[in-house]
Amino acid sequence: MIKSINDLEIYKSAYDLALKIHTITNTYAKEEKYSLIDQIRRSSRSVAMNIREGFAKRKYENIFIRHLVDALGSSEETRGWLNFSKDFEYIDVNIFIEMDNCYDQLNSKLHRTITNWKTF
DSSP, X not given: OXXXXXXXXXXXXXXXXXXXXXXXXXXXXXXXXXXXXXXXXXXXXXXHHHHHHHHHTTTSHHHHHHHHHHHHXXXXXXXXXXXXXXXXXXXXXXXXXXXXXXXXXXHHHHHHHHHHGGGO
């Protein structure tokens, strides 16, 4: 039973991934501070915060769904920044694959929640 946002699996997953992104980006080149680091951190945090805001407004179906869709968009943006991180050689290919797979799983959960949100 979902009683609070902390009971929502997609929120916990998104939050944990944002923390991982923060840790990973601590190793990036300093000249990326206001570009790649800032962008990937913002987009990864946006996933969790959109889920949280949508959950708070779940009484209003269209608003809730819109926030989940926005979370999905931010998740895909984060995946794009991860691609740049790999191609600029800031992260190892194995880390990229691991993180990309995590975001792929999160996106699947988001899709299921968007479609079946009334069942949780």
